[in-house]
Amino acid sequence: MSSNEKILVVDDLKDMRALLSGVLKKDGYKITLADDGLSAVELFRQELSDAVIMDIKMPGIDGIEAMKRMKKIAPAVPIILMTAHGDVSTAVHAVKSGAYDYVAKPFDNEKIIIVLKNALSELKLKREINALRTDGKGRTLLSELMGSSDEIKKVFNQVNHVAPTDFTVIIYGETGSGKELIARAIHNQSSRSEGKIVTIDCGALPETLLESELFGYEKGAFTGAEKRKEGYVERASGGTLFLDEIGNLSLQMQGKLLRAIEERRIKRLGGKDDIEIDVRIIVAGNKKLGELVRTEEFREDLFHRLNEFTIEIPALRNRRRDIIHLSKRFLNDINVELNKSITGFSTSAIESLFNYNWPGNVRELKNVIRKAVLLCSDNAAIEAYDLLIIKSKYKTDLPDFREEQLIDTKIDNYDEFSLKDIVKKNISKIERDVITDVLKRTGGNKSKAARMLKIDYKTMHYKIKEYGIKFTS
Numbered sequence: 001m002s003s004n005e006k007i008l009v010v011d012d013l014k015d016m017r018a019l020l021s022g023v024l025k026k027d028g029y030k031i032t033l034a035d036d037g038l039s040a041v042e043l044f045r046q047e048l049s050d051a052v053i054m055d056i057k058m059p060g061i062d063g064i065e066a067m068k069r070m071k072k073i074a075p076a077v078p079i080i081l082m083t084a085h086g087d088v089s090t091a092v093h094a095v096k097s098g099a100y101d102y103v104a105k106p107f108d109n110e111k112i113i114i115v116l117k118n119a120l121s122e123l124k125l126k127r128e129i130n131a132l133r134t135d136g137k138g139r140t141l142l143s144e145l146m147g148s149s150d151e152i153k154k155v156f157n158q159v160n161h162v163a164p165t166d167f168t169v170i171i172y173g174e175t176g177s178g179k180e181l182i183a184r185a186i187h188n189q190s191s192r193s194e195g196k197i198v199t200i201d202c203g204a205l206p207e208t209l210l211e212s213e214l215f216g217y218e219k220g221a222f223t224g225a226e227k228r229k230e231g232y233v234e235r236a237s238g239g240t241l242f243l244d245e246i247g248n249l250s251l252q253m254q255g256k257l258l259r260a261i262e263e264r265r266i267k268r269l270g271g272k273d274d275i276e277i278d279v280r281i282i283v284a285g286n287k288k289l290g291e292l293v294r295t296e297e298f299r300e301d302l303f304h305r306l307n308e309f310t311i312e313i314p315a316l317r318n319r320r321r322d323i324i325h326l327s328k329r330f331l332n333d334i335n336v337e338l339n340k341s342i343t344g345f346s347t348s349a350i351e352s353l354f355n356y357n358w359p360g361n362v363r364e365l366k367n368v369i370r371k372a373v374l375l376c377s378d379n380a381a382i383e384a385y386d387l388l389i390i391k392s393k394y395k396t397d398l399p400d401f402r403e404e405q406l407i408d409t410k411i412d413n414y415d416e417f418s419l420k421d422i423v424k425k426n427i428s429k430i431e432r433d434v435i436t437d438v439l440k441r442t443g444g445n446k447s448k449a450a451r452m453l454k455i456d457y458k459t460m461h462y463k464i465k466e467y468g469i470k471f472t473s
Contacts, residue, residue, distance in 0.1 A: 010040040010054035023109045037066035044070050051119050052079040064097050071098050074165040078119035141154045142185050147322025150327045151314045162309045163189035173313030176363030179284040185239040195239025200232045202246035214268050221270025247292050303422040307324045316358040330369040341378050348384035353412040432467040
């Protein structure tokens with residue numbers, strides 16, 4: 001059985017589509033059907049397939065023309081063409097035009113399965129070689145940068161599928177989750193990898209500067225424009241333009257961006273002539289663009305133009321398996337950077353890293369490890385209290401917390417306690433103080449407090465009893 005690869009079957013004859021579909025489904029493939037070349041190209045654009053099996057002679061545009069259009073969308077996807085009566089000259093022309101192979105009608109079921117499997121194996125090999133080539137250029141593989149949890153592996157799989165295409169991609173993720181890493185991985189694995197990836201943070205530039213930065217300007221276009229300047233879009237031509245936090249663009253700028261994407265041309269500020277551009281667009285944000293469309297903060301037409309492929313990066317708290325991998329990687333890097341020799345993490349430190357909710361995601365984790373390495377003594381392991389010291393102001397990620405709580409980690413007599421006891425005592429104190437504070441904020445409502453702290457009611461009740469917390473409104 002196959003690994004559920006998606007195959008697009010295209011033939012104007014209903015019986016032939018049914019026959020092919022039945023043969024392929026028996027081998028475990030997922031099938032999408034089209035009855036002419038134009039609808040096949042549109043389906044291919046909307047739902048990228050792993051391979052295409054298509055008849056050459058069809059009404060409208062033929063299979064060879066449809067294949068050429070598909071190749072512009074996703075050059076690496078193998079296309080197998082079918083030709084009637086063993087028409088050798090047509091078959092040769094098909095292969096020269098970019099087909100992986102051809103089969104003659106009437107075809108042998110086993111033969112077409114073998115050709116398809118070979119095509120898919122070659123596609124997989126190309127993707128693996130491309131990943132190795134990317135690593136060979138000094139670019140670290142995503143698994144090293146982001147981890148190997150099942151949640152993040154799904155993201156890698158999406159990257160592998162969409163990278164060889166020219167699809168516009170929307171990347172969603174919380175702040176610090178690694179959206180730019182994913183954008184760069186898509187660029188590095190694409191046919192545009194020799195070109196530039198140009199990044200612009202749409203929330204970092206004031207509206208008055210954004211248009212000139214995006215599209216450039218001519219000399220004398222405004223006060224201070226002493227010479228011509230290329231914009232981000234023009235600089236990215238032949239490569240990839242990554243627009244981070246695109247939801248921050250004004251409606252007016254969204255309209256100008258839509259024109260540039262659809263017409264594949266821009267005009268510099270103060271310029272008279274249009275400039276042709278060839279860019280792939282990747283955008284990112286922490287807010288769903290569909291929701292911004294509903295609140296009329298984002299143009300619906302631009303949303304539909306961008307929404308060809310979507311990747312969602314899970315928050316670090318939802319892929320905790322990656323926390324330790326990332327912590328060790330950051331430790332190794334920061335040891336070199338700070339010329340230190342921290343040996344690792346104690347069990348209590350690992351528990352603290354694992355149990356914290358990481359509202360700032362991977363970026364926050366790196367900052368925490370960086371400060372801990374700085375504070376920790378050489379040739380020692382990072383302890384939980386190193387992590388507590390760097391959070392001397394204990395921050396929660398609760399949405400209605402507006403103040404930070406100072407945590408006092410001192411005890412009266414150190415002679416009576418081991419380091420482990422001191423750490424345990426202070427972690428318990430933090431837990432007690434946070435629960436007490438949340439109860440105050442909820443007016444003693446235990447159910448609401450449990451929801452805010454993302455624990456169940458029984459755990460909340462047990463903790464209140466364990467710590468002897470008494471609350472009076």
